[in-house]
Amino acid sequence: MKRHEVTGLGNALVDVLSRVEDSFLAENGVDKGIMTLIDGARAVDLYGRMGPAHEVSGGSAANTIAGLGMLGVRSAYVGKVKDDQLGAIFAHDIRSLGVSFETPMTRADHTADETGRCMVLVTPDGERSMSTYLGVSADLAAADVDEQAMADSAWLYLEGYRFDGPDSHAAFAKAIRACKGAGGKVAITLSDPFCVERHRDAFLAMIRADVDLLFANEHELLSLYQTETLADALEAARADVDLTACTVGERGVHVAGAHGVIDAPATDAALVDATGAGDLFAAGFLYGLLHGRDLAVCGRMGCVAAGEVIAHIGARPEHDLKALFRADGLI
């Protein structure tokens, strides 16, 4: 038995969540509904204009791993924080869920950069617009990837966002090689349509060569394959990868693979804050897969977990996901 069932790799961030009116986005040049990378100066400026906020541990793959940890899945996380107060908060929150988090923290005297943070502006419609100051999370390099730990994980879960960093291509390659070399499988989430645009060719090459499970929403999948219709994009994905889970918002999810395409419905959760919906979908889906459930059940588990996280502010679950699966008749 492998030590970990899933190891996530991504941007280790603390979310700074605040409710705003739509006019705030327009006045401050924040693009609605997507993630924009910002530098330290812009982060200070934007934060200065924002109202009061909540700080909650975030990071896309970290949210997925936190969900898996809550579900009792043996999990690990690889991502870079500094040994500052926000880094301590990030490390505490993920470890308190039983997740192994051993990536060396960047020492305080090593750089002026800080633990990364994502300013999440939530508009009254529940949509979130993200401005991310990556800080030291961008410094994740091959040296941070422990090959033995990768070989000892049944699944490697890669966050597309993290592919942006200078040394991260090498980190991805090292992690994939170590995990697959020991018989593990690889999942990736495309993260964001603009992230896909930045890395389309590299993503496609990686997916075709090494990825066993692809997570995306419809915008990301359309961006990856540049097709007219989602049906065509799903066909293209079926040719490239064993399994694709493509979420389609309140319509649920399409799961594409050798079997064709299976749908699972979303829950009717009231949308309060969409942050983390895709991340928790992946957690629920992987939980089903690890427990040998059929794909329709995996898809529904993803939707139930996503439904929990969109019903409140913040991208980490606040209720017992297993109890929700039970209430939905899934376990």
Added chain:
Amino acid sequence: MKRHEVTGLGNALVDVLSRVEDSFLAENGVDKGIMTLIDGARAVDLYGRMGPAHEVSGGSAANTIAGLGMLGVRSAYVGKVKDDQLGAIFAHDIRSLGVSFETPMTRADHTADETGRCMVLVTPDGERSMSTYLGVSADLAAADVDEQAMADSAWLYLEGYRFDGPDSHAAFAKAIRACKGAGGKVAITLSDPFCVERHRDAFLAMIRADVDLLFANEHELLSLYQTETLADALEAARADVDLTACTVGERGVHVAGAHGVIDAPATDAALVDATGAGDLFAAGFLYGLLHGRDLAVCGRMGCVAAGEVIAHIGARPEHDLKALFRADGLI
């Protein structure tokens, strides 16, 4: 016209909020429903045992001042944070509400203590049990009190908790003298029955000499006057101070003064997290008083503001308090 209508003085803290079962409190020696002061070592130990948390700016008087800021009352705050990440969060959150916050931050190289934090453990019944590491907030001293700013404030709002600090008696005395010397008025909140026990004689002397408005809940008022019944405690308060607002949980508030005792009812808000209930009561009550409303309306405004903050996690309001006053027919 004075520059500020209300200036608050208290412990500048960031709340670390987490949901726990009652068994966690018992197993970890946390006394339910009250605030316990802890040292740095205990803070590290307790945090290590806690699950994932949200970080939200807190501090009792700071919550009151944040509420007043949201209500458009010209407000200021005096409290001590360090120039670390949590200190920056605290300063951002209160300033973003238009509150003046000019207390010098403790420099990073000056002490190993950090910005104070309050671990708020919320049990399923909505009760909160607080373990406070004061950090640099305990260092508030007379030198941090700007006499000119105090003279330029119509009300001074003192947090009983802050009376614990070694140099804080002098800070309180300086602030009271400057404010009252310029024709201002003084309010104090008793904060906690154990805080009252620690300082009963000093509180009584201060209340009799200088306080115009006393905020307390029934446990605190009974502790202050050591009477058998709340009616007797209210009578004693009437003899000592112009106005006393004594909250009685879901039964609302008794407002005692020269007029006798007037009651105002609580709202029927579902209790999610009691943190900040008393603080926001004070904000609503002071808002009414500053706008010349009669005492029953002031009391109800306090209850409506408290009802907002107990309906969600965290001690700062998340909804427009003025809109809630309007919906309740108060403005």
